[in-house]
Structures are given as C-alpha cells and as structure tokens.
Amino acid sequence: MSEFDTGLPSVRQIQRYIKDEQKVVMQLTTAETLTGQLLWQDPQCLCLVDESNQSLLIWRQALIYIKPAP
Numbered sequence: 001m002s003e004f005d006t007g008l009p010s011v012r013q014i015q016r017y018i019k020d021e022q023k024v025v026m027q028l029t030t031a032e033t034l035t036g037q038l039l040w041q042d043p044q045c046l047c048l049v050d051e052s053n054q055s056l057l058i059w060r061q062a063l064i065y066i067k068p069a070p
Contacts, residue, residue: 004043023069028062
C-alpha cells in the first residue's frame, strides 16, 4: 500500500475542494464525465457525491482530470 503524502500539491488541491465543498467535474479514462462534490480521498480512491446524491467510489488511476465546476 502506498503512503498518502499530504504534502503533494495535487493532494492539497483535492483537500481544498473537499474543505470548500466545491462542486467539481471529473473526466474518466472511459470518456465519462462526472459532476458532484468530493467527500474524501485516500491513496487509491476518491469519493464523489453526484447530482442525484449517489456516492461514487472513483479509482485514481481512472482519472484524467478534476476541475472546479462552472
């Protein structure tokens, strides 16, 4: 299991999205786009609550990008 390095800029940016309850858009390697609010992150996954209030577990390796929603 890999260590969770909270000093990395990417980890800090995601933590900021979580803390600020920022709505985000995620693009996955499957070309699917998800929109919602991040609840938590760990070394392997992120948890996103989508617009229908469903919790989704997203593996980090499935991500292309995460950005703030417009």
